[in-house]
Amino acid sequence: MTDERPRAAVQTHELMLALVRGPALAVVTLPLSILLFVLSVVSLALLPIGVGVVTFPPVQRALRRYANQRRRLVHRWGGIEVPEPYRPWPRERGGGVVGWVEQCVWLLKDPATWRDISWLPADMTAGFTTALLPPMLPLNHQLTARMLEPTREMLLSRRVAELYETRHDAVDSSAAELRRIERDLHDGAQARLVAMGMSLGTIEALVERDPAKAKALIAQARENSAEALTELRDLVRGIHPPVLAERGLPDALRALALRMQIPVEADIDLPGRFDEPVETAVYFAVSEVLTNAAKHAEPSRVWLDVLYAEDTPDAGAVRVTVTDDGKGGASLDAGSGLRGVQRRLAQFDGVLALDSPADGPTMVTLEVPAQPT
Structure with a gap:
């Protein structure tokens, strides 16, 4: 009863x-x-x-x-x-x-x-x-x-459409990255190497007639070579950071947080290494989000939390939360940096969520399916 x-x-x-x-x-x-x-x-x-x-x-x-x-x-x-x-x-x-x-x-x-x-x-x-x-x-x-x-057919059709979109995004991202590398090489290291070659030609003509002038040009050529080497290293770091290849995603993200101009408190707990494309995607996504926060939100502090979540439909994902105490008002409109991050993560079935009221704070959450290797 x-x-x-x-x-x-x-x-x-x-x-x-x-x-x-x-x-x-x-x-x-x-x-x-x-x-x-x-x-x-x-x-x-x-x-x-x-x-x-x-x-x-x-x-x-x-x-x-x-x-x-x-x-x-x-x-x-x-x-x-x-x-x-x-x-x-x-x-x-x-x-x-x-x-x-x-x-x-x-x-x-x-x-x-x-x-x-x-x-x-x-x-x-x-x-x-x-x-x-x-x-x-x-x-x-x-x-x-x-x-x-x-229906099952509708789910399959939607999945095909999503894959079609992400394939185009991947092609566009690759083409844009190649154009950036070509532009950086042309405007930076290549220009310095050309100038250094011209200086060496002048040095060859002056070495007997005006040794002092030749010595000054040699010093300038040495300076140009050092600057060209620095730019090439920066370019390589932009393609794939050495710390990411050598020490993995946790240390690469900690190094990234230390290089920021604003204080970033990093709490990173990952079980190990992941596939290289996944680590690269997460690294550059976090880099873009942190840069976007520093540039637009005017925060006094940023919190970076990274963990491995096993309670996902894909049986595991790298989950990143970036929170700042800035002015808020961020959006995912077309053309924004966060919209670009969202599109690039979609190539890995990743997602980006944004919570940014007008007066702040702003919270950006990234999740990329991944399995430890």
């Missing part, structure tokens, strides 16, 4: 919640579902004359926001998690905004678009009816989850 009373109380509480939530859900969602369905159908009908090209993308954006809100509601009220099935939104090379036609074609090719549109009539009819009947509200949640959850 004592076990039945709490259970009955819980059931009564759930029924009372359903009495309130169900009618409210029905009243709010019915007009929204009807409106979005009508707008979607009208936009599709107007595609042949060109009007739908302009109206279809914003209507589908609104529909996706509405569907995502219903997914969150199903999770909050029904305890059923419904992942988003959408492919990554298209973008122009370089981070620009795509045109209306490309947006429209992208949406028409995405199976999730048609799944959302087909869900609306079911939500208007069966969804509305089950929402009005309190005992049927969990059927309502199951119906919404079943129609809005991604």
Whole structure:
């Protein structure tokens, strides 16, 4: 008897919640579902004359926001998690905004678009009816989850689209890195080596006629050679820091923290070495985040925390948290340094999360799947 009373109380509480939530859900969602369905159908009908090209993308954006809100509601009220099935939104090379036609074609090719549109009539009819009947509200949640959850084909399609995007990002990053190396060589070490060669030619002509002048030019050539060597070392360090190759990611990150112009408190706990591409990606991501913080946030102190997390879907990841006490207001808009870091990490299935209120503090979290070697 004592076990039945709490259970009955819980059931009564759930029924009372359903009495309130169900009618409210029905009243709010019915007009929204009807409106979005009508707008979607009208936009599709107007595609042949060109009007739908302009109206279809914003209507589908609104529909996706509405569907995502219903997914969150199903999770909050029904305890059923419904992942988003959408492919990554298209973008122009370089981070620009795509045109209306490309947006429209992208949406028409995405199976999730048609799944959302087909869900609306079911939500208007069966969804509305089950929402009005309190005992049927969990059927309502199951119906919404079943129609809005991604199918296996949709998950595979989204994964292919993500891999396509990250492949382009990898090609762009490699090309940009090659251009940087060529520019640094041309403007730095190469120019000094050319000047040194010209000085040696002049020295050869002056060594007998004007030994003092030749001696001065030799000293200048020696100085140029030392500066060229320093620039070459800096260039190599920018490609792959020697400390990273020799001593691993923890020591490389500690050395990076010590070189910063602002105080950085580093707490690094990693089990060992990782694959070289992963270590390089994490190192340069942390370098960019620290540099970005020092340049824009004007902090008095930065905290760098690095650990190996085993509680991830990929069964292990390097997790980095960079926190500063600066002015905040950082963003992941296209063109920002953090957006570039996010794109580069995506090549390794890594993610970047940002929390930066207007008055600070700013917290940047990086996570890259990895296994100790």
